[in-house]
Amino acid sequence: MRKKTIEDYVELIYILQHEKQKVHTSDIANTFDINPASVTEMFQKLSKEQYITYEKYNGVTLTPKGKKIAIQTKQKHDTLKHFLMILGVTEAIADEDACRIEHTITPLTMEKLTKFVKFVNQTDGHQRWLDHYKYFDKTGKIIRCTPETESQCPIHGRHHEHLS
Amino acid sequence: MRKKTIEDYVELIYILQHEKQKVHTSDIANTFDINPASVTEMFQKLSKEQYITYEKYNGVTLTPKGKKIAIQTKQKHDTLKHFLMILGVTEAIADEDACRIEHTITPLTMEKLTKFVKFVNQTDGHQRWLDHYKYFDKTGKIIRCTPETESQCPIHGRHHEHLS
DNA sequence: AATAATATTTAGGCATACCTAAAAATTAGG
DNA sequence: CCTAATTTTTAGGTATGCCTAAATATTATT
Structure with a gap:
């Protein structure tokens, strides 16, 4: 599978935080299907770069900086997914592709796609x-x-x- | 800048081959703006994996396998770029994003985007x-x-x- | 509370695509 | 045709995100 970026980790932590307060190594390892040891490493990196608060053996929480990135990323993800589904891509694959595209796309392109989705939504039933x-x-x-x-x-x- | 994949190299070699017959280390290094030494390394890798024929100090040519990938990739690139420009993305940025997206997108999503572009083209002036x-x-x-x-x-x- | 089971971390490695500096081959100029 | 300039390659190094195996901490069972 594709290598996970900071954004991937932060986004997933954000989603899991709604259910769990503290997010643990194994939560990430299971969802991403990678070795827990790799998650620990990333936790250390994310912690050093101030995206999360990390206490050994005790899970992580997002810092404000991390939360900001998470929300932005999730927003992009949702829009991309929605967009692809408008074009007829199945939900599972739209999800997968959204996940990949969300990290590489430039702001301008994201902006146009967002507008397109809005346009379709706001003219719903009239297109x-x-x-x-x-x-x-x-x-x-x-x-x-x-x-x-x-x-x-x-x-x-x-x-x-x-x-x- | 983003790391270049096999597809990036092969696609560029394909484009440059139209003008140059043999494509040289420096051609790639200049276009991708990376160190010639890195290009040599990739030439060795691409050669080992049968995408190109490589003679030291004497440039490269695509093998049939390499050419096939190149054409497929360029096709994807052009469609993506076209698509983004329909949505109002500028040419330069459409080019950039197409370049990134072309490697990660699944076949289904690519198919739908292709259809969308065809749909727009074939109804040209009537949308x-x-x-x-x-x-x-x-x-x-x-x-x-x-x-x-x-x-x-x-x-x-x-x-x-x-x-x- | 001791031990067994589970979760997490550490340590040491791997592959990839890049880098710099130095060596070697090619090409160009006198 | 020989030397200088240029191009290409080799050698050694870096960062990243992953791995396995072994060590350590936590949690659950009796």
Whole structure:
């Protein structure tokens, strides 16, 4: 599997903290499926760099610095995942890819993707184009419908009344 | 800068081969802005793994295996870049992000993104929604226009005739 | 409270992609 | 064609995130 970054660790600690107060070596080791010894090493590093408070044999908590990064990362993750699912990627894979992309993407690209997701959400139920995309995704067929021809559109024609 | 993968090297060799026949250590070192010594090392590795034919002091060429990977990678790169530019990312940054994402993305996600790009291309000039997205990107404002209200739409209203 | 089971840490290693400095090969100029 | 400049390679080193095995601390059982 992919090597975990500081962001991965901090994000996971953040998520686990909701259930556990103190997050332990084994929690991380299990979720990431890596050796506990590796987690201890990372705890030491994260502690040295002030992302977490670490007491030997007693779990960790996020510092404000760590929490900030965690929230930012989770935010990116959720947006990316949401975005991919709009395009028709399954949840499990969207999750996986979001996890990888969230660390490498530039702020500008993240911003545009965020806007795209907002755009789709805020026009929810009114994006005929998205139905057309999904139809294309399924069938490979492009069906154009202009306002004039929409009533004959095999995707929208029948439901025309409650769509507009 | 980010560490370069086998794919990065092979893709760049592929691009440079069009101009140069044999690609030399310094060509890669300059483009990636890394030390020539590091390129030599990678040449040795790539050669050992049969991606390139490597003769000391005499440049490299792609093997069929290497060329295949190169073409696949470049394909992914171009699609990703295109996709990001549809969303309004500038060319330079789209290029940068494409370069990072192309190595980590799963096939399913790549497939959906490819479909999305095709969908946009094949409906070129007929996606009123894309104009709406761009308007939202610029202004933050969502403007809904149904077939009935489209003629009053500030984006499409005036140009209604040659759009449909 | 002693011992057994479990969890965590330490110590020593590995692979990867990079680096610098120095050696060796190639190429260019007189 | 020989020396100087340039390019490439070798050798040795670094940081990172992982590993295993062994040591140590904690927790649970009786």
